[in-house]
Amino acid sequence: MTRILERTETGPYKLAKSDIAGDAVYVCRCGLSRSQPFCDGSHKRTRDEPNGQLVRYVGEGDALRAEPVEVRPVPEALAPEASL
Secondary structure, three states, X not given: OOXXXXXXXXXXXXXXEOOOOOOEEEEOOXXXXXXXXXXXXXXXXXXXXXXXXXXXXXXXXXXXXXXXXXXXXXXXXXOOOOOO
8 A cells, every 4th residue: 555644844852751761762753764653763764855856765674765746727617715
């Protein structure tokens, strides 16, 4: 199954200092981490993404790469009605 996840964050969210590990716990917000829901540093790949451009990641593991996605306008005949 193919799934598109829309993520706008390019870094993790720091939860709190862990009582068990003694280190901070970071949760992935970019969607690229292989250790979901925790951050593994994969967000560093987002540094080269062009601003304002939709990208999709294809491949596996270290071969994962960003590709630009062309966004086309919806034809007027298919657009939802403006007034309900």
